[in-house]
Amino acid sequence: MSAPAKIRNWLDERFGWDQLMAFVRHKTVPTHRFSYFYFLGGMTLFLFGLQVVTGILLLMYYRPTPDGAFESVQYIMTQVPFGWLIRSIHSWGANAMILTAIAHMFSVFFLKSYRKPRELTWLSGMILLFLVLAFGFSGYLLPWNMLSLFATKVGTNMAAQVPLLGHWILVFLRGGPDVTGATLTRFFGFHVAVLPGLATLLIGLHLLLVQRFGMSVPPTVEAEWKVDPSKVQELRFFPNFFLRELMAWYIALAALGALAAFRPWELGQKADLFASAPAGIRPEWYFMFMFQTLRFLPAKVGPFAGDLVGVLGFGAAALVWTCLPFFDNDKRGRGKRWIAGAGVFALTYFVGATAYAYLVAR
Amino acid sequence: MNTKRHREWMKSRAEVRLAAHNREWMSKAGAFWFALLFCSFFFLVPARLPAQTEAQQKNSCLTCHSQLDAPLHVDTQTFAESIHAQKGITCVTCHGGNSSSDDPTEAMSAAAGFKGAPQRKQVPTFCASCHANAAYMRNFNPSLRTDQYSQYLTSVHGHLLAKGDTHVAVCVDCHGIHDILPPDDPRSSVYPTNVAETCGKCHANAAYMKVYKIPTNQLTLYNTSVHHAELVGKGDLSAPTCSTCHGSHGAAPPGVKSVVNVCATCHVFQAQLFDASPHHDAFSSLGLPGCVTCHSNHGIQAPSDAFIGVRKGAVCLKCHSAGEPGYDAAAKIHTELTNLDASVTHSRDILSRAEQAGVEVGQIQMDLDQARDDLTKARVSIHSADLKVVDQNIEAGLKVTRATYKAGQAALAQASYRRKGLFISLGITLLVLLSLALLIRKLESGPHF
Secondary structure, X not given: OOHHHHHHHHHHHHHOHHHHHHHHHHOEEEOOXXXXXXXXXXXXXXXXXXXXHHXXXXXOOOOOOOOOHHHHHHHHHHOOOOHHHHHHXXXXXXXXXXXXXXXXXXXXXXXXXXXXXXXXXXXXXXXXXXXXXXXXXXXXXXXXXXXXXXXXXXXXXXXXXXOOOHHHHHHHHHOOOOOOHHHHHHHHHHHHHHHHHHHHHHHHHHHHHHHHHOOOOOHHHHHHHHHOHHHOOEEEHHHHHHHHHHHHHHHHHHHHHHHHHHOOOOOOOEOOOOOOOOOOOOOOHHHHHHHHHHHHOOOEEOOEEHHHHHHHHHHHHHHHHHOHHHHOOOOOOOOOHHHHHHHHHHHHHHHHHHHHHHHHHO | OXXXXXXXXXHHHHHHHHHHHHHXXXXXHHHHHHXXXXXXXXXXHHHHHXXXXXXHOOOHHHHHHOOOOOOOOOOHHHHHHOHHHHOOOOHHHHHOOOXXXXXXXXXXXXXXXOOOOOOHHHHHHHHHHHHOOHHHHOOOOOOOOOOHHHHHHHOHHHHHXXXXXXXXXXXXXXXXXXXXXXXXXXXOOOOHHHHHHHHHHHHOOHHHHHHHOOOOOHHHHHHOOHXXXXXXXXXXXXXXXXXXXXXXXXXXXXXXXXXHHHHHOOOHHHHHHHHOOHXXXXXXXXXXXXXXXXXOOOOOOOOOHHHOOOOOOOHHHHOOOOXXXXXXXXXXXXXXXXXXXXXXXXXXXXXXXXXXXXXXXXXXXXXXXXXHHHHHHHHHHHHHOOHHHHHHHHHHHHHHHHHHHHHHHHHHHHHHHHHHHHHHHHHHHHHHHHHHHHHHHHHHHOOOO
């Protein structure tokens, strides 16, 4: 018996390897005109993995203190072999991951993949999206530069608008009433321990649920397949679908490498707690639509502060959006029209307000 | 008694009914009319305030003099804005008389203590009656100086006035009369940015100054100077104006020996180096006025490296000629300064290119700031006229520029290396993608697919 066969036998006796392989071989992915959207989830997972790997490498040199954070990132960018590449891929990759996560969410929404029995899959995915945004928000401060310092001040101030708990949340996030070194160490803790732990658990749950219920087929395709079962097409997950996904990952990696080489992530000026706010303070692109909305709002909306209305409005919208599968319980399985309309509005508003904010900033 | 009580009771009832009616009306008329009335009140009030003030504070002086023609005219509004009016000083405080009387004869009578307007020669003592009285001035501003009059007596203006020359400036020529504003008010004629124009009213007037036989181009020259550019152009109030060098109340041109001291109030290091330099004694023996000899006075320009050296326009050529040690030293200092300046520029350019190529050079750019500091020090150290002192700073700066230029070259090489690496890895990625595509094709073309 050859060495690989011996190892396989050893594994099979203990873990039921052949049974696992048989399961993988039999797993299929539906093939239809919307199949390309199935790549988005895998792409987000790949980018998350890339963040973990590059993040661990950055941890070898990063120092989460006000006196050391900026200098350590500068050291990574200039002295550490390939440090510039790792840090740039981590920063660009974070943005790419948030982009694919948002695209994944909208694709799941418009393909109605959240329908029964996949409500919990949607719910876990939404919580993962919030975690990904929290990763972005907490990671933005870590280089400890002027822009990140003031963007964090603005961002955490928004949290203070929450009625009753606002001040408590603000102090909890900042580690005090102001953004200081305490905020930096706190955000570092969230970014490298709390959030990865929660995200890993939720990704496990999300994948388990995807595995349990299989890939959802859009209602229109499902209807066509019911009428004519001969149209049903499936692709083996392994190796056929997996190899295609692998190609997409390679392309993503090459794109991130090109961005790192031609547009390395900027470091900016070291944060100065006593300096006045520099011009052009703005959050990362994925929070721009909220930032712009708060700008749209007047100082007072009726008897309430404009910011309070904005924050509460976004909170309520996020809650409704997260609980969407429980509203969209149309018996015919095609979903309610107003929900589809709300989705179109949400996507249009997200893209429009973000684009408008950048146009105004120019 | 009962009738009186009844009337009061009726009155109070009527007030209660009126108040109730007002409340009802307010609730019915709505917020619009209230807002309109509210806004109208604020709109109308400023227009009515002066009239109310006049009514409350009777001042027959202003009532008449606001209607008289110059030179007896006093503008009510301007006077109200003046520092004197703001501090409660009225016409009678300076001029005496009785401002509460509408009869001019009585208002301006000797019995009422009327003093009238002082003669021009009397103006300084007239103003000093308050401004030189520390006890009195303490009532208004305890930190205000009260030595203006004694300083004025030491000034050229004061000396000439004492000799009976009433052409010279007295208090009101610079500060105004009824429109005097505090010197920190940007509208004041003695606010730093306005001082040169105020002095220029006389000193730039060739006809007026003809009797004194002194130049009248100071203002024109000053307006072209670096000091004017900083003070008026950039609003830097620390930049000098006429009174900074000449004094204000004690105004006098600095003597040849004191020029360095005057400039040294701001340019401390240059003055220290000059005092220890061979130029100090040489200039003194020739009767040359220190700093002014090379930099000029009113029309002083921003110094450049072309000032020093032996090329056309260099100030060194005023005294030094070819073959002298000073001539050679000047030439060498110029060469060294321009070398360091060029090195700083080269380093800055290469770092800028590296930055644009995406390489992090923030720390190296900060290091280059040290070379810029060394260049500034070298430019200051030329006042020592000592080549060794200048050399020390030049060498320190060149050491930094050599290191930063080298670092810039390395950063550009790094950018090139990254791009080459990227193209190689992109090639490998493309090969892997092709292989995967072929593998998929092979897998899916087989009989078992």
